Amino acid sequence: MGDDLLIIDGIVKTDTGVDDLASGYVAVSSGLIREVGMMSELPDPVRLAAAKVIDASGCLVMPGLVNGHNHCAMTLFRGLADDLPLMTWLQEHIFPSEASFVSPEMVYWCTRLAAAEMIMSGTTTVADGYFFEDQAARALKESGMRAVVAQGVIDFPAPGVPDPSANLHPPAELIKAWQGDRLISPAIFCHSAYTCSPETIISAKQLARDAGVLLFIHLAETAWEVEELQRRYGLRPMRHLQRLGILDEETVCVHSVWLVPDEIELLNDCGSGVITCPESNMKLASGAAPVARMLAAGTRVGLGTDGCASNNDLDLFGEMQSAALLHKLIGQDPTLLPAPQVVRMATAGGARVLGLQYETGELSPGKKADLILVDLQKPHLTPCYDLDSLLTYAASGSDVKSTIIDGVLVMEERRLLTIDLEETMTRVNSLADQVRKSF
């Protein structure tokens, strides 16, 4: 029995502490990376027995990227309302559009479009949070993506959840439906500590604990939020969560822009992870998260794009660059967030936050075969002195040539194999026509 896939002649970016291989191979069997080695040591019988051989010459073979925060279905709202004050944007554009246009069908097709964009830009794992999340799970599963799929919980009537007192039913059902799936991990997403009561957050965490799934929450995204929580509860965001007893290793705090050193220490003591979304935080003028400080303190930090309404694309390569540049500027120190650290944050770092560190984020034997081929034969990637620098400061999602998830080739030479792109774009465009007419 041969390997399912054999990737040959690539520059292989390993995470095992030894040097990257200038000319190496990766053997993939039953969804796993079976072996990594130098071409000169590839036995002929292995080569001959492989079901499919992928020529990676001129390409870097590296772990697929992990997008730690997305609202996939919001592709529908990409560029709908930009350059507006946060509250105008939310209350006059995003919330009304969501109330009118979020449906199971919308979540399915718009998540599918997001999956197409992510696969084409090298993301192999995504953490999603939205409503009608069963449809998001379906779309992501069909696309072949690895995903943490978190049903939104909020104390207002929401798409698919007209009665907020029943807002924990959908996540409970989602967990029942998807737990144990090979690609999809269900989870719960409490929108925030200002839109969810302490009781809601506590109950959601209880449900998450009972089921052994992650709890996500947008936390300390804006200065307004910090003030609001202090006004309501007399505590800063992280202390508020601590008092609710929800901070543990299975809680993920998204954004965490306005944390003070004392809260970072608390975060580390509790072991909760953070997803940072620099472009969204910049675009909405929310602030710059203390990422360099969190990383220095040992906090698990992953990178996310956030949804398309506030980014407006899902290209994690762009997000890597923005993270590296932003924190140098803000910290007034060009040595902060060096390229290797940023690449790690977008791969193994994100996997650790999502509890997927034993599955994805690294290119080493035994891990799931979540791999991308980055075509280095481009003018903007020439010359190559340092791979991490190229990936962080010069590469973009469009340089990804092929994408493999769970051992399955989902994009080959820029052609999507699991998604009918034309049909998906047509569907989303016709939903967008309805949005357009409503304004």
Added chain:
Amino acid sequence: MGDDLLIIDGIVKTDTGVDDLASGYVAVSSGLIREVGMMSELPDPVRLAAAKVIDASGCLVMPGLVNGHNHCAMTLFRGLADDLPLMTWLQEHIFPSEASFVSPEMVYWCTRLAAAEMIMSGTTTVADGYFFEDQAARALKESGMRAVVAQGVIDFPAPGVPDPSANLHPPAELIKAWQGDRLISPAIFCHSAYTCSPETIISAKQLARDAGVLLFIHLAETAWEVEELQRRYGLRPMRHLQRLGILDEETVCVHSVWLVPDEIELLNDCGSGVITCPESNMKLASGAAPVARMLAAGTRVGLGTDGCASNNDLDLFGEMQSAALLHKLIGQDPTLLPAPQVVRMATAGGARVLGLQYETGELSPGKKADLILVDLQKPHLTPCYDLDSLLTYAASGSDVKSTIIDGVLVMEERRLLTIDLEETMTRVNSLADQVRKSF
């Protein structure tokens, strides 16, 4: 006699104040945009007589981008030394590498690589500043790019200028050789007010005035520079230039990060233009220029990538996004640098700073035909509610399908027509091998 090029069925982005055309054509004759109109009004004889018809269906047709600041030949040093303190970077890596490896041959091939990258990412005009600038002019001319080509002037021995007392000879020769060229405008680049004496700057400006060419200078890039100029001359950077008498409409101040309001006022009184390079300023932790304030004051501001050693790519789409995001964050206001303003800065705005506003930066009859086709049929550009938003926040250089400069098709369907890319990359890679060996 028919048109040289007829672009049909595109979404045409006009700058004439009327709405963009959902389905339009652009007729190009003798290097100029002859006519812009709706497909429904395109006369059959015009269509039949065109030498070449370009199908732009699914594409946006827009003015080519203007990169207001580059050191093209520094593609050789892309990613050579990242994430380092500014002075270590400059003194231990960039200056020694330049001293060892900058030669006429290096400038020619590495500028050619830059031209390939720029054309492929939608830039049709570039302002370059380096040494052996005659070779840069040659490479850019051969690539078919429109360029302002400025010979570097500095009071130290420099590549090709071993004797600083003769540092105005090369620009004088460059001007003689290239003035009046259809594509190339020669100019002078005084490195900075801390590496050029008042006498050098004054003489350079005299030469520029006599020849009717632009004078560029890196100004107020770092806080250190401001302190240094105050220490030496008792004046802030802009006041220092004013005292030297060099501020006029033909002087371009690059970076202008550390300007105070009083200096912005002075800038406007004198009519000098500014090129801002947000990614370079972020990467080197130099600071954030007061771009929103300058634009509000009416300063002419264009966008530049800076050289590859401090960016590390030449994609102006990425630079547009970084500019829009950065200034929202820094100004704590998401309405700052809205997408239309950013797109203007990267097109007509840059052209105005370079004195090319009557030639390029706008899609209207009579202007030079410097045009790009952006392929909108991509998942990350779907749906499309607002073209400027898509261009600023979601598009990247790789979405450019075809590039036309001065009425000549230089890239068609991602294939370069004026540059042998493989040969160019091979040449630069072999120069990079030498750089690699020296460390």
